[in-house]
Structure formats: C-alpha cells, structure tokens
Amino acid sequence: xxxxxxxxxxxxxxxxxxxxxxxxxxxxxxxxxxxxxxxxxxxxxxxxxxxxxxxxxxxxxxxxxxxxxxxxxxxxxxxxxxxxxxxxxxxxxxxxxxxxxxxxxxxxxxxxxxxxxxxxxxxxxxxxxxxxxxxxxxxxxxxxxxxxxxxxxxxxxxxxxxxxxxxxxxxxxxxxxxxxxxxxxxxxxxxxxxxxxxxxxxxxxxxxx
Amino acid sequence: xxxxxxxxxxxxxxxxxxxxxxxxxxxxxxxxxxxxxxxxxxxxxxxxxxxxxxxxxxxxxxxxxxxxxxxxxxxxxxxxxxxxxxxxxxxxxxxxxxxxxxxxxxxxxxxxxxxxxxxxxxxxxxxxxxxxxxxxxxxxxxxxxxxxxxxxxxxxxxxxxxxxxxxxxxxxxxxxxxxxxxxxxxxxxxxxxxxxxxxxxxxxxxxxx
Numbered sequence: 001x002x003x004x005x006x007x008x009x010x011x012x013x014x015x016x017x018x019x020x021x022x023x024x025x026x027x028x029x030x031x032x033x034x035x036x037x038x039x040x041x042x043x044x045x046x047x048x049x050x051x052x053x054x055x056x057x058x059x060x061x062x063x064x065x066x067x068x069x070x071x072x073x074x075x076x077x078x079x080x081x082x083x084x085x086x087x088x089x090x091x092x093x094x095x096x097x098x099x100x101x102x103x104x105x106x107x108x109x110x111x112x113x114x115x116x117x118x119x120x121x122x123x124x125x126x127x128x129x130x131x132x133x134x135x136x137x138x139x140x141x142x143x144x145x146x147x148x149x150x151x152x153x154x155x156x157x158x159x160x161x162x163x164x165x166x167x168x169x170x171x172x173x174x175x176x177x178x179x180x181x182x183x184x185x186x187x188x189x190x191x192x193x194x195x196x197x198x199x200x201x202x203x204x205x206x207x208x209x
Numbered sequence: 210x211x212x213x214x215x216x217x218x219x220x221x222x223x224x225x226x227x228x229x230x231x232x233x234x235x236x237x238x239x240x241x242x243x244x245x246x247x248x249x250x251x252x253x254x255x256x257x258x259x260x261x262x263x264x265x266x267x268x269x270x271x272x273x274x275x276x277x278x279x280x281x282x283x284x285x286x287x288x289x290x291x292x293x294x295x296x297x298x299x300x301x302x303x304x305x306x307x308x309x310x311x312x313x314x315x316x317x318x319x320x321x322x323x324x325x326x327x328x329x330x331x332x333x334x335x336x337x338x339x340x341x342x343x344x345x346x347x348x349x350x351x352x353x354x355x356x357x358x359x360x361x362x363x364x365x366x367x368x369x370x371x372x373x374x375x376x377x378x379x380x381x382x383x384x385x386x387x388x389x390x391x392x393x394x395x396x397x398x399x400x401x402x403x404x405x406x407x408x409x410x411x412x413x414x415x416x417x418x
Contacts, residue, residue, distance in 0.1 A: 044297035045279055070254055073282040073299055076307070088253035090282055098285070098307075 002082075002104050004125045004159045005035030005065050006181030006205050009198060011055070012189040013040070015136060024189055025055050029062040031198025032205075037084055037183065039069035052078035065104065072098060082106065084127060087114055092121025106161070110141040115156060127183055128152055130164020131174060136185040140164060146177050153178030168200045175208035211291075211313050213334045213368045214244030214274055215390030215414050218407060220264070221398040222249070224345060233398055234264045238271040240407025241414075246293055246392065248278035261287035274313065281307060291315065293336060296323055301330025315370070319350040324365060336392055337361055339373020340383060345394040349373060355386050362387030377409045384417035 009028040011021040025036045036059050038052050052068055056078045059066035067082045068075035072090045075083045082104025095105055107118035108127045118126050130140045131149050153160045159180035166174055167187035191197040218237040220230040234245045245268050247261050261277055265287045268275035276291045277284035281299045284292045291313025304314055316327035317336045327335050339349045340358050362369045368389035375383055376396035400406040
C-alpha cells in the first residue's frame with residue numbers, strides 16, 4: 001500500500017556543502033523524516049543514478065520512502081519508491097504508465113488550476129506552495145499564505161504536503177491549517193545538526209495530529 | 210526493421226543561434242540527413258519534450274529517424290525512434306528494457322573497452338570518436354585518428370558511426386576507413402545554408418558506397 005509520508009526532506013548540496021545527499025538522508029531519517037526526496041539539476045545521468053541508488057539503499061534500510069524529483073529516468077534506474085513532478089517536468093499520465101500503480105507520484109501546485117492538472121494526472125499527493133517565501137528554489141511562485149493552504153487542504157481529494165519556507169517556527173501553524181505533512185529543505189539541510197532539526201519538525205508534526 | 214542511418218546530424222542551438230532545432234532538422238533532412246539527433250543539456254524536462262516532439266513530427270513527415278541524446282525520459286515521451294547514450298548516461302541494459310527491441314539504441318565509445326561495454330549493453334550501433342579534434346563537445350576524449358577508426362570498423366559487430374571533427378573535407382576519408390556513416394554538428398548547423406552543407410556530406414557518403 002502506498003503511504004504518503006508527513007515529513008519530506010529534500011536533501012540539498014547546493015545551499016550547503018558540509019553534508020552529502022546520503023549523509024543528509026541518514027540524519028534526516030534518524031530524526032524522523034519518513035520521506036527523502038532527491039532533487040539535483042547538475043551532473044551526468046550516470047552520476048544522478050549512482051547517488052539516487054545509494055539514497056534508495058539507505059531509505060530502504062531505515063524504513064523511509066525515496067522519491068526522485070523531476071527525473072523519471074533516474075527514478076526508474078534507482079528503483080525509487082516514487083517521483084515528484086513539477087508543472088515543467090515529465091507529463092503525469094505518462095509517468096503513471098511507466099511507474100505503474102504501486103509507486104508514488106507527487107505533483108507540485110501553487111494554484112487551483114495546477115491542482116486540477118495534478119488530480120487529472122492521477123497524483124497520489126500534491127506538494128502545495130510556496131506557502132511562505134523561500135530562498136531554496138529560484139523559480140518558486142508567489143507565497144500562498146496559510147489561508148489559501150487551509151482552503152486547498154480542505155477541498156483537495158489527495159494528501160496535501162505543504163512546501164516553501166516551512167521551518168520549526170511555523171510548522172505547527174501549517175499542520176493546523178490541514179496539511180497532511182510538510183516538505184523542507186534548508187531548515188534541515190543547512191542546520192549544524194540535521195538529525196536534531198528533523199526531530200524538532202517530527203515532534204511538531206506528531207503533536208499536531 | 211531497424212535501419213541505422215548514414216548521415217546523422219545533431220541539431221545544435223548552442224554553437225549557433227540563427228536556426229532552431231526544428232529548422233535545422235528540416236534543412237538537414239532536405240539535404241539528405243537520414244537521422245536527426247537531439248542533444249540539449251539545458252531547459253526543463255517539459256521544454257525538452259516539447260522540442261523533441263516537434264522534431265519527431267518533422268522526422269516522421271520527412272522520413273528520417275529521430276534519436277534523443279542521453280535523456281530516455283524525453284525519448285519515451287516524444288516517441289523517438291531511438292536513444293543515443295554516452296558512457297556517463299543511462300545504463301544500456303535498462304534502456305533496452307524500457308524501449309524494447311524495435312527502437313534504436315546507440316552508444317558512444319572512444320576505446321575498445323567502451324566498445325565492449327556498448328556491445329554487452331546490446332547497442333544497435335556505436336558512435337565512435339572523436340575521430341578528429343572537435344570544439345563541439347567539451348568533454349570529448351583525445352582524437353582517435355583514422356587508423357584506429359579503420360581497425361574498429363573492421364572488428365566491430367555493429368555499424369560504426371564516426372563522430373568528432375568530421376566535415377566536408379575529411380568525410381570521404383572517414384567513409385573509406387570503413388565507417389557505416391558519420392555524425393556531424395557544426396559543419397551543418399554552423400553553416401549559412403545547413404541544407405547545402407548536408408547535401409555535400411550526403412554526396413560524399415553516396416560516392417563512397
């Protein structure tokens with residue numbers, strides 16, 4: 001059965017360089033992350049597959065889901081548990097055809113129109129945002145704010161994972177708004193102790209349910 | 210039946226900007242190119258698929274094969290006739306599994322070891338080179354020269370397409386060395402009249418067989 005995680009950590013080696021993708025994955029999962037997402041725009045396909053395969057191994061061992069961002073070729077080759085596709089990525093219906101029913105497909109949305117596209121494309125969850133302003137993604141749209149998130153969470157037929165500027169200071173508010181979970185980058189990856197940072201978020205998520 | 214073309218033109222919009230990928234494809238095919246290869250490292254996956262789909266349409270209409278470089282996701286989504294994979298790209302055996310027997314898979318090689326990897330991976334043809342020094346590919350290895358090409362062409366079980374620094378001045382020599390065909394970039398794309406440039410190459414290829 002597909003279970004959509006509540007604490008998604010996108011491992012990032014651009015905003016910080018102290019930790020590798022695999023080190024971040026280990027720390028994040030040990031702190032309570034149940035989903036690791038791998039997003040990297042540079043490097044050869046072979047290199048991306050090698051990193052993804054290593055993260056997948058760690059996720060399997062530690063019991064977390066492994067999701068690849070954008071690159072369905074890398075997801076297939078690394079036997080990822082799923083893929084996360086933005087509006088400018090691979091087409092959702094074809095992704096479902098290639099991955100089958102049992103793998104997770106998430107879609108990014110920041111507007112009701114984009115949510116509609118995701119739902120028609122058969123996503124298992126929606127990454128909605130940016131809820132707050134973020135410096136972690138160059139091409140992120142305008143911040144949606146909490147009220148918009150609340151409306152979306154109430155009316156969307158699949159789990160809504162909030163993303164964008166979420167950290168330990170506002171995660172409780174985001175969960176109270178009805179998000180199924182949160183996806184974070186810098187507030188885990190850029191901290192001195194990513195495991196502790198994930199643990200703080202995990203505690204907030206657990207307290208909110 | 211899979212037929213491996215003799216004049217492969219890689220449409221390029223980095224070395225020149227006067228022509229789009231589709232304009233280059235049209236001109237090259239009208240001049241006699243039987244295979245168009247799409248190689249682009251920048252842009253969103255959606256954008257790459259859109260361009261590839263448009264080139265594929267032109268190739269189908271004009272009777273040329275359409276091959277995508279590196280990105281098997283883009284090849285699948287655009288229903289390309291095949292994929293060309295470098296040593297740092299997607300793994301060949303998995304590519305065959307995804308594309309099936311009827312689509313073309315080419316592999317890049319510059320050494321006997323890399324040829325062996327390609328053959329074990331089940332390629333339909335090998336892109337061998339760079340035969341001459343080239344400015345069209347940053348990470349190209351050292352030039353192999355004509356004698357090495359001759360030896361490889363004689364001993365390799367699949368068609369050998371020569372690539373790297375090949376143009377109207379040396380194509381006859383390359384074909385005489387036993388190459389099944391040639392793959393070119395700048396000597397078509399960077400010419401004022403790509404159709405004429407392709408026609409010159411096509412005449413050389415036809416004269417050599």
